[in-house]
Amino acid sequence: MNPELIRSLQELLPQIQGYIYPNEIEIHWGLLIVVYPYITGVVAGAFILASLVKVFNVKEVQPLYRLSLLTALAYLLVAPMALVSHLGHPERFYEILLTPQTSSAMAMFGFVYAWYLMAVLLLEIWFVHRTDMIDMAERSKGATRLLYRALSLFSRDKGERAVAFDHKALKVITIVGIPSAFLLHGYVGFIFGSIKANPWWSSVLIPIVFLFSAIVSGIALVVLLYMIITPLTGGKINMKCVDKSVDFLFYAVIVDFSLEMVDFIHRVYQSEEEIKILSEMVMSKLFSSLIIIQVLLGMLIPLLLISLTKIFKKRFSLNEDMRKMVYFISVILIQFGIFATRWNVVIGGQLFSKSFRGLTTYKMGFGGIEGLLYAIFLLALPIAILFVLLKLLPPWKELREEGEVGTEAAGAGV
Amino acid sequence: MNGRRSFLRGFFAVLLSGGAIEGVLKLFPSKAHAKEAPRTGAWYGYGVSVDKCIGCARCMDACKNENNVPKEPFFVRTWVERYIIRKNGQTTVKAIAPGDEATPETVSDKRILRSFFVPKLCNQCANPPCVQVCPVGATFQTEDGVVLVNEKTCIGCRYCIQACPYGARYLHPVSHTADKCTFCYHRISQGKLPACVEVCPTQARVFGDLNAAASPMSRFLRMNKIHTLKPGLNTEPKAYYANLDGEVR
Numbered sequence: 063m064n065p066e067l068i069r070s071l072q073e074l075l076p077q078i079q080g081y082i083y084p085n086e087i088e089i090h091w092g093l094l095i096v097v098y099p100y101i102t103g104v105v106a107g108a109f110i111l112a113s114l115v116k117v118f119n120v121k122e123v124q125p126l127y128r129l130s131l132l133t134a135l136a137y138l139l140v141a142p143m144a145l146v147s148h149l150g151h152p153e154r155f156y157e158i159l160l161t162p163q164t165s166s167a168m169a170m171f172g173f174v175y176a177w178y179l180m181a182v183l184l185l186e187i188w189f190v191h192r193t194d195m196i197d198m199a200e201r202s203k204g205a206t207r208l209l210y211r212a213l214s215l216f217s218r219d220k221g222e223r224a225v226a227f228d229h230k231a232l233k234v235i236t237i238v239g240i241p242s243a244f245l246l247h248g249y250v251g252f253i254f255g256s257i258k259a260n261p262w263w264s265s266v267l268i269p270i271v272f273l274f275s276a277i278v279s280g281i282a283l284v285v286l287l288y289m290i291i292t293p294l295t296g297g298k299i300n301m302k303c304v305d306k307s308v309d310f311l312f313y314a315v316i317v318d319f320s321l322e323m324v325d326f327i328h329r330v331y332q333s334e335e336e337i338k339i340l341s342e343m344v345m346s347k348l349f350s351s352l353i354i355i356q357v358l359l360g361m362l363i364p365l366l367l368i369s370l371t372k373i374f375k376k377r378f379s380l381n382e383d384m385r386k387m388v389y390f391i392s393v394i395l396i397q398f399g400i401f402a403t404r405w406n407v408v409i410g411g412q413l414f415s416k417s418f419r420g421l422t423t424y425k426m427g428f429g430g431i432e433g434l435l436y437a438i439f440l441l442a443l444p445i446a447i448l449f450v451l452l453k454l455l456p457p458w459k460e461l462r463e464e465g466e467v468g469t470e471a472a473g474a475g476v
Numbered sequence: 477m478n479g480r481r482s483f484l485r486g487f488f489a490v491l492l493s494g495g496a497i498e499g500v501l502k503l504f505p506s507k508a509h510a511k512e513a514p515r516t517g518a519w520y521g522y523g524v525s526v527d528k529c530i531g532c533a534r535c536m537d538a539c540k541n542e543n544n545v546p547k548e549p550f551f552v553r554t555w556v557e558r559y560i561i562r563k564n565g566q567t568t569v570k571a572i573a574p575g576d577e578a579t580p581e582t583v584s585d586k587r588i589l590r591s592f593f594v595p596k597l598c599n600q601c602a603n604p605p606c607v608q609v610c611p612v613g614a615t616f617q618t619e620d621g622v623v624l625v626n627e628k629t630c631i632g633c634r635y636c637i638q639a640c641p642y643g644a645r646y647l648h649p650v651s652h653t654a655d656k657c658t659f660c661y662h663r664i665s666q667g668k669l670p671a672c673v674e675v676c677p678t679q680a681r682v683f684g685d686l687n688a689a690a691s692p693m694s695r696f697l698r699m700n701k702i703h704t705l706k707p708g709l710n711t712e713p714k715a716y717y718a719n720l721d722g723e724v725r
Contacts, residue, residue: 064649071550081569083596083643084552090634090647150632150652157612157631168635169611258709259605259641416643417725419569 070425079346080420089412089424093437094148099250099272100279100404101141101444106247107280108134109183109239114310116236122306128457129291130284131187136448138179144440145171147431167253178246182239189228189235191455193220213454247276254407261336262411267325274318279400281311282393287448288461289390297462301382308389312368315396319361339418347413347421352406360399364392512602513687518620520659521714522670523682523696524595526721531556531593533574535672535681542660542671549573551646553657554597554672559723561589567723594724595681597672598623598644598657599705599713606636606645606654615654621686621714622661627653641706642713659683686714 071087078087112130114120146155162169195214199207217224251272254263285307292299329337344352367388371378378385409424427433513519539554540547549571560568564587572593604623607615614630617623625636630653637645637654648655660670664683668674673683684693700718706725707713717724 067649068548068550071548081557081571084549084555084571085637085643085646087550088646090637148633150634150647151630154612154629154631157629161612161629163610163613165608166611166635168609168633171611253635257605257609257639259639412638416641417569419567419725 070427074423074425077423078420079422080415081417082415082420082422083417086412086415087422089409089422091408091412092148092424092432093426093434094144094432094440096401096404096408097437097440098141098144099247099408100401101137101144101440102247102250103272103276103279103400103404104283104444105134105138105141105178105183105280106243106273106276107278107282108137108284109243109280110277111281111284111307111310112186113236113240113243116232117240120306120310122302123310125300125303125461126284126288126307128190128455128460129288129452130280131183131190132451132455132457133284133287133444133448134280135183135187136444136451138175138183139447140440140444142175143443147436167249167256170249171253174246174249178242182235182242186232186235186239187455188215189231192217192228193225194455196220244273248273254411259416260411261334262340262414263407265325267321267328268407271318271321271325274314274321275400275403277314278311278318278396281307281314282396282400285311285389286393286397289386289393291452292461295458295461297458299386300462301385304386304389308368308392311393311396312365312372315361315365315368319365322357336414336418339414339421343410343414343421347423348406348410351402352410355402356399356406359395360402361396364395364399367392513621514619515687517687518685519687520600520621520664521684521686521693521697521716522597522600522659523684523693523700524715524717525678525680525682525696525700526592526594526717526719528678528680529556529593529595530678530680531558531572532677533572534675534677535595537574538671538675539657542663543658545655546649551649551655553644553655554595557594557596557724558591559594559721560591561721561723562587563589590721592721594717594720595672596642596644597715598659599642599711599715600657600659602712602714603710605639605641605709605711609635609639611635618661622659622664623656624658624661625654625656627651627655630654641709641711 067088074087108130111123112127112134114123115127146152149155158169159172162172192214195210196218197220199210199214202210248269251269254260255265255268257263285304289299289304329340371385371388378388412422413424414421429435533556535554536552536556539545539552543553545551545553555571558570558572562568600621600623602621604615604617607617607623610616610630611633612629612631614626615623615636616626627648632647632652632654634647634654637647640656645654645656647653660668660672663670670681670683673681682692682696684691684696686693686697688694696718697716702716702718703720704713704716705720
């Protein structure tokens with residue numbers, strides 16, 4: 063028996079409003095499960111940003127290509143950690159891979175994840191960096207040399223035909239990669255959206271909303287990282303690139319916001335059995351995280367700020383620092399907004415009783431596996447992994463490019 | 477040579493795509509419809525006479541003792557709800573706890589429209605959403621229609637707890653696996669009654685084989701107007717309620 067759990071549940075008892083089923087006092091999916099869709103969202107979004115360069119030939123975004131791929135990888139490596147550590151029996155995690163039940167949405171996680179990691183992300187990163195890794199191996203000695211040799215899978219061919227094949231392969235992988243990235247995060251949305259017992263989750267729109275919020279969070283995060291990393295490494299921020307990325311970010315936020323509004327209006331207009339308890343929940347328990355952080359700070363204010371730079375184009379185009387500041391604030395606000403979105407879906411879906419008669423409260427712990435500290439660790443870990451990846455496969459040359467260089471040449475890292 | 481090569485290419489393409497289609501089809505639940513009652517053998521169901529329940533909570537005690545359910549009120553396999561519906565339409569619901577009957581919360585009689593107790597437990601759905609979502613197949617339906625959890629393979633992901641519309645499941649704080657009512661499977665497979673049915677002093681709880689021509693269960697279904705909980709979700713519960721009030725969810 064876990065006396066700490068019992069104590070914390072006892073503390074929750076006086077905070078219950080109305081009637082909830084006795085088994086509903088314990089909130090089963092806590093902070094870790096909030097972190098999980100946030101992280102996979104960043105993965106999918108960062109990859110979509112990278113595909114803008116390769117598939118849609120948006121040359122301005124070229125400097126962000128490698129950075130976004132490495133960001134996607136760093137976050138993808140951490141995604142399963144959040145899932146596994148929240149299990150009652152983390153040591154049995156392999157059962158989900160060995161004996162998956164095909165009717166379960168969750169059981170497919172292993173396959174979707176493995177597909178995305180192995181068939182898309184690692185392959186693309188390998189092909190992008192292949193010639194670079196060969197160069198690095200040639201330039202270095204001892205263990206480092208062996209490391210790069212191993213990373214390049216002992217390929218040494220830098221001939222024209224080999225490089226041409228790299229390009230061809232990259233094109234194919236990215237084209238396969240876009241639906242895969244959609245699959246990865248749409249799938250995470252489906253895990254929630256397919257639960258008919260829970261009207262807050264059960265919606266066909268949820269996977270699509272997840273997708274667009276993923277694109278929003280991914281682009282915003284890569285732009286943020288670029289704006290921080292570039293000056294730190296002594297480079298100059300390429301405003302053409304940032305302008306273009308923020309353009310895409312702007313459209314993605316508009317689509318995301320519209321979709322969420324459609325969902326909201328649909329629910330209110332249909333006004334089914336659960337509408338009373340859901341609106342009570344939104345107005346009391348979720349007010350600050352949904353209305354203030356998700357909608358106001360995470361969407362409306364960034365939209366307003368970015369549109370200001372578009373409306374007063376002349377004034378802003380003269381003042382780069384001003385634009386930088388606006389973008390910087392916007393992408394940070396958007397990160398908080400998207401994290402709040404995940405919170406509102408995951409925690410919000412468990413705050414109301416399935417009897418539709420009452421609300422409970424989520425009390426976040428500080429220490430321990432389900433606590434705040436561990437969540438912060440999980441959110442910081444991808445940054446640390448990214449740091450290592452950037453050391454290993456430095457994108458500096460590309461990051462500092464002006465963006466006018468041909469896509470092909472820069473993409474191959476020649 | 478070319479002919480053979482193109483034939484082989486086509487052959488493998490068909491094989492591959494066929495395999496892919498089959499793989500996709502396998503993703504869909506094999507049981508799109510409720511598992512039907514077998515023609516032979518038992519198919520267990522449960523009856524609750526709402527009008528007979530006096531809210532003594534002996535069933536809750538018996539269940540906790542029989543099945544090693546933690547004594548704390550946050551973990552239950554069965555519970556009893558008390559409904560008080562006032563004349564102004566306001567409804568108050570409370571899960572009663574053993575020992576509560578000594579100090580009932582009273583409402584002036586004049587303001588009460590009607591009041592009753594509703595025992596709740598796992599509905600042992602014929603089309604169980606918990607079984608559908610379990611990623612490792614640890615939650616399964618037996619041949620006689622009882623949904624059980626294998627605590628040796630349950631990974632404790634709690635997806636089934638989220639998928640249950642009735643709040644019947646909880647995570648056992650000792651085993652860290654999902655737990656819920658089993659109709660006292662260890663008892664019924666020896667021909668005994670579930671503990672809660674055994675101790676109910678008013679026979680508000682009835683249990684039996686739905687296939688049997690003559691059993692308290694089939695008599696219960698014959699003699700009463702029957703309703704189930706949240707029928708709109710197509711879970712096809714096998715916990716049947718007699719005289720269930722529309723306010724009950």
